[in-house]
Amino acid sequence: MKTFGEGRGFIDEIVKKKKNSSSASVIVKADQRGLRDPGNKRSDHDIQYVKNFIDKFPAYESHYSRRHTNKKYLHQDLNMKILYKLYKDEYVKDNGEEGLPPVSITLFRSIFKTLNLKFKKPSNNTCKTCDSLTLQIKTCEDANEKQNLEEKKTIHQSKAESHYNSKREDKELSKQSD
Known part of the structure; x- marks a missing residue:
């Protein structure tokens, strides 16, 4: 008992549990932590x-x-x-x-x-057209109108993307030639 720092009551409890069960795992209880939500959740x-x-x-x-x-x-x-x-x-x-x-x-x-x-x-700045369309889409309640606005926004953004690609290609072309 001195080696493990355990008292007589602990040893008696283990012996009692061991006598009542054939399995050694009964001595050690399953961990009960984390089974309930915290009170302040x-x-x-x-x-x-x-x-x-x-x-x-x-x-x-x-x-x-x-x-x-x-x-x-x-x-x-x-x-x-x-x-x-x-x-x-x-x-x-x-x-x-x-x-x-x-x-x-x-x-x-x-x-x-x-x-x-x-x-x-x-x-980088935002585009007024994109901002306007986004707010209109968010507040629109009619499904057809909402779909119309989303298509407008998609077209607008794809046009902008194609212009940026064209600009990028022009930059590359200008680097290659005098």
């Missing part, structure tokens, strides 16, 4: 509420670098502090004072990061 409803709140803000895609990144940009006047304050105000208004408190800013920030958004103007 927020519901999926709260997390979805945050995502829906953030999605209300128009997000812009960079027109000139959309093939390099899929990041979207919120207006440069917003930041995490302002967005979180707006979220808290709306959450309290919707859920009243008696409900759960709003999510913490740490959880809010981690949810924001999963949405692949940034607070700034994109390093």
Whole structure:
């Protein structure tokens, strides 16, 4: 007992369990950690509420670098502090004072990061036509009109892509000849 630093009660308990069972594995209990959700875990409803709140803000895609990144940009006047304050105000208004408190800013920030958004103007400017069509698509409720707008946007972007390819080819051609 001194070698393993165990007391008489521990040894007696093991002997008792061993006598009652033929299997040696009964002595060691299965690990019970991680079987229950933590008490402070927020519901999926709260997390979805945050995502829906953030999605209300128009997000812009960079027109000139959309093939390099899929990041979207919120207006440069917003930041995490302002967005979180707006979220808290709306959450309290919707859920009243008696409900759960709003999510913490740490959880809010981690949810924001999963949405692949940034607070700034994109390093390359956005195209007004693309921005306008994106907002129209987002707010349009008629399915036919929405499809029409999406086709317009696709045509616009493919035209821009072909112009960039032409420009690239012209640059290469100019490097080869005098």
